[in-house]
Amino acid sequence: MTSHLKKVELHCHLEGAAPPALTEAQARKYGIDISAQLRDGAYVWHDFASFLECYDKVSEVYKTEEDYALLTETYLDELAGINTIYSELIVSPDHGKRIGLGADAYISGVCEGIRRAKEKSGIEARLIVTGERHFGPESVIGAAEYAAKAGNPLITGFNLAGEERMGRVADYARAFDIARDAGLGITIHAGEVCGAFSVADALDAVRPSRVGHGVRAIEDLDLVRRLADLGTVLEVCPGSNIALGVFPDFASHPLRRLKEAGVRVTISSDDPPFFHTSLKREYELAAGTFGFGDAEIDAMTRTAVEAAFVDDKTRKTLLALI
Numbered sequence: 001m002t003s004h005l006k007k008v009e010l011h012c013h014l015e016g017a018a019p020p021a022l023t024e025a026q027a028r029k030y031g032i033d034i035s036a037q038l039r040d041g042a043y044v045w046h047d048f049a050s051f052l053e054c055y056d057k058v059s060e061v062y063k064t065e066e067d068y069a070l071l072t073e074t075y076l077d078e079l080a081g082i083n084t085i086y087s088e089l090i091v092s093p094d095h096g097k098r099i100g101l102g103a104d105a106y107i108s109g110v111c112e113g114i115r116r117a118k119e120k121s122g123i124e125a126r127l128i129v130t131g132e133r134h135f136g137p138e139s140v141i142g143a144a145e146y147a148a149k150a151g152n153p154l155i156t157g158f159n160l161a162g163e164e165r166m167g168r169v170a171d172y173a174r175a176f177d178i179a180r181d182a183g184l185g186i187t188i189h190a191g192e193v194c195g196a197f198s199v200a201d202a203l204d205a206v207r208p209s210r211v212g213h214g215v216r217a218i219e220d221l222d223l224v225r226r227l228a229d230l231g232t233v234l235e236v237c238p239g240s241n242i243a244l245g246v247f248p249d250f251a252s253h254p255l256r257r258l259k260e261a262g263v264r265v266t267i268s269s270d271d272p273p274f275f276h277t278s279l280k281r282e283y284e285l286a287a288g289t290f291g292f293g294d295a296e297i298d299a300m301t302r303t304a305v306e307a308a309f310v311d312d313k314t315r316k317t318l319l320a321l322i
């Protein structure tokens, strides 16, 4: 049981957290046929590429500022209900542009959702703007420029998600320079679908303080030592990794081995309903399947706050709550 533990999540894609029932209602509202992506209350995909396709299609049923306020509020309410004190949501203003809503209205809807949830439960949240690798370097630079110029105090980080097999990290380095120069925190998906080289590329090309997943670093023990020495924080999402077949089962998942090698690890849910998981389940897995005690789980939660893209006052307040 982990219901008594305070929780923090650093890695969850907003559209990836869309509850199937809400997506179904949205599709009905707009007369969109979502039956190829959502069947019997579950999202339909069979590998990483089809997951990304399904994700993009599902995102298309969220169309207005209010749709985004509702989606954000719904997810943060769920998190607050399991004792979560802080959440970082990965958002894609590009998506707002693609559906004709516009990046500003997309972000404004999300911020309204954060405001509503915080008013009810006190949950704190920040936004990480992401570029999508499969939309190419120019689009990712556009996302970084948007995040850098937004002047929105809730946008505190920049990420690169999407098809990890497309191009090399160095192709996207300029986007990270733009984000870093604007004072944004830097994290990047690496070592999920691609192997250890992808994590090494990320360290070399963008010097992130955190890496999304990073779990395939385990294939190179020198790299594991490098991560430990640098103090790079991994946003580990075990349920996602098993659902996507990154590892065949939890017994072979490297969360414990990375932690024991001195790597700073945290736990998140990634795209919870797509992977039949939730932050609650990820904490339960940490306790049950991985065998971590309460003190060890609290230490991971504290690591997440230490690595959070927040100001020092907020960090202090959050640390005092754990």
Ligand SMILES: Nc1ncnc2[nH]cnc12
Pocket (backbone or CB within 6 Å): 013, 016, 055, 161, 162, 163, 189, 192, 240, 270, 271
């Ligand atoms: N797990 C994941 N990896 C890369 N890009 C994503 N976009 C949404 N979920 C993702």
Ligand SMILES: [Zn+2]
Pocket (backbone or CB within 6 Å): 011, 013, 161, 189, 212, 270
């Ligand atoms: Zn992710």
